[in-house]
Amino acid sequence: MARIETPRRVRGTQDIFGDDQRRFAHVLATFERVRRLYCFGRVDLPVFEATEVFARSIGETTDVVSKEMYTFPDRGGDSLTLRPEFTAGIARAFLTEGWQQYAPLKITTSGAVFRYERPQKGRYRQFHQIDAEILGAAEPAADVELLVMADQLLRELGIADGVTLQLNTLGDAETREAWRAGLVAHFEAHRGELSEDSLTRLDKNPMRILDSKDPRDRPIADAAPDIDAYLTDEARAFFDAVTAGLDAAGVAWTRNARLVRGLDYYRHTAFEFVTDRLGAQGTVLAGGRYDGLVESLGGAPTPGVGWAAGVERLAMLLDEPATGPTAVAVIAEAAEFETDVVEKVAKLRRAGIVAEGYVTGNPKKRYDRAAKAKPTAILSLGRRDGMPSTSWRNLTLSDVEQDAVRAALSPFDFA
Known part of the structure; x- marks a missing residue:
């Protein structure tokens, strides 16, 4: 093949x-x-x-x-x-x-x-x-x-x-016209020393000779009259x-x-x-x-x-950019809680709160991935003593932000 x-x-x-x-x-x-x-x-x-x-x-x-x-x-x-x-x-x-x-x-x-x-x-x-x-x-x-x-x-x-x-x-306009005439006169006096590009510019756009990077043009351009004399x-x-x-x-x-x-x-x-x-x-x-x-x-x-x-x-020119932390990481500790994570992440995002759900890989990998995102709070869903349970950890959320999270979710989530 x-x-x-x-x-x-x-x-x-x-x-x-x-x-x-x-x-x-x-x-x-x-x-x-x-x-x-x-x-x-x-x-x-x-x-x-x-x-x-x-x-x-x-x-x-x-x-x-x-x-x-x-x-x-x-x-x-x-x-x-x-x-x-x-x-x-x-x-x-x-x-x-x-x-x-x-x-x-x-x-x-x-x-x-x-x-x-x-x-x-x-x-x-x-x-x-x-x-x-x-x-x-x-x-x-x-x-x-x-x-x-x-x-x-x-x-x-x-x-x-x-x-x-x-x-x-x-x-x-009056200044430019007078300066242009002065430049043309200056460059015409050095026509035999100019580069091919500058000769073309001399006929069509003489001011651009001042921008020339060609070593042949630089001494001539540097000696050209300044605009101040024509203002x-x-x-x-x-x-x-x-x-x-x-x-x-x-x-x-x-x-x-x-x-x-x-x-x-x-x-x-x-x-x-x-x-x-x-x-x-x-x-x-x-x-x-x-x-x-x-x-x-x-x-x-x-x-x-x-x-x-x-x-x-x-x-x-910028320094190393900030990635911006995930405000709330929501982690499913087992497959049975993955749908609940989807539900809670959707509620948080609809409330204008940055959130990310972690439902792939084993529980340890989920926590590791969440930690790399540097969240400001973690909500984990699992079982404790055989019963469904949630764990809430506020890392750096302000009181106002935490109140917004509580309003978006249910009181049970913070038990």
């Missing part, structure tokens, strides 16, 4: 289990708690969109669109793409679903995103992001709120130590308001004048929370203001600002 080969996991994907899953779930649960503190709503988006949503918003010259998207034709001939990020889909929904009526709109989302890239530490071809956006708010207060929210998320996850907020301004009074006032808000909220930040976003619809604030604990790929949360994004998709000019973070990367 031919041997059936076990299917393999696709390269660049992951199965999240055990401690990894507990860390993963802790990131999502903390994000949900923090977003409620800041009065952000929740939205869930399609996993795939029309390809033009990303080509028009992220930009056809970016690596994400030109090299990394999973794009395919559906049976009707339309080009579809698995989402590589959330912001473009949120902007599309803002237009198609009529969410303009709710502006300023504060929303979050989370889920799987897809990019065809070389797998590396904390980065997969299917990975997961959390995302927060404010649409319809042009004031620097929106940028401040999102940054303070991100800072609190990292603090509540217990990973803020060693993470630095790097902040920059991209200015307003209008309005752009400078906006950035000053953002930094003043962060200072008032007690959020530490550092200026990184080389932090950029290459696409024309980005404005004003750009930021990254960076750590040295994840190797070369040290960004754990990043975002910025994108006042021209909705307009690039055919909508009316609409201000927007947001950020995203990789769940896997945040989870990698």
Whole structure:
């Protein structure tokens, strides 16, 4: 008989289990708690969109669109793409679903995103992001709120130590146009020394040369003019308001004048929370203001600002996750009590009490398994002197919790 080969996991994907899953779930649960503190709503988006949503918003010259998207034709001939990020889909929904009526709109989302890239530490071809956006708010207060929210998320996850907020301004439209012209002039003077990728960017997206990792480009990029020389009074006032808000909220930040976003619809604030604990790929949360994004998709000019973070990367920074003890372990000391265990566990769970039943293996193994779960109370069902009997041991339940257990069960159980 031919041997059936076990299917393999696709390269660049992951199965999240055990401690990894507990860390993963802790990131999502903390994000949900923090977003409620800041009065952000929740939205869930399609996993795939029309390809033009990303080509028009992220930009056809970016690596994400030109090299990394999973794009395919559906049976009707339309080009579809698995989402590589959330912001473009949120902007599309803002237009198609009529969410303009709710502006300023504060929303979050989370889920799987897809990019065809070389797998590396904390980065997969299917990975997961959390995302927060404010649409319809042009004031620097929106940028401040999102940054303070991100800072609190990292603090509540217990990973803020060693993470630095790097902040920059991209200015307003007038500033960007003047800075872009200055960069083009600078890079044109060094055209013969630039890498092939940077020559392509010089014609289409010169700001992205500042991000180049090619050793040939770094000295030229480092010598390029800073944006500060081109800032209008309005752009400078906006950035000053953002930094003043962060200072008032007690959020530490550092200026990184080389932090950029290459696409024309980005404005004003750009930021990254960076750590040295994840190797070369040290960004754990990043975002910025994108006042021209909705307009690039055919909508009316609409201000927007947001950020995203990789769940896997945040989870990698967490300490050993707590498994969470079983509140009440219910043990059958013999087969005749297994149905009773099922009944009592069901009553406890319906009363909102965490409970686990132990009905497999011999009695000693049942007790051993229950002990490993570190319960806060144990209820065992067996026989004493030939009569059905129960044994109740309260380990660490509070008086209120113990009263809830007693209300869910019968007085006989505590005899």
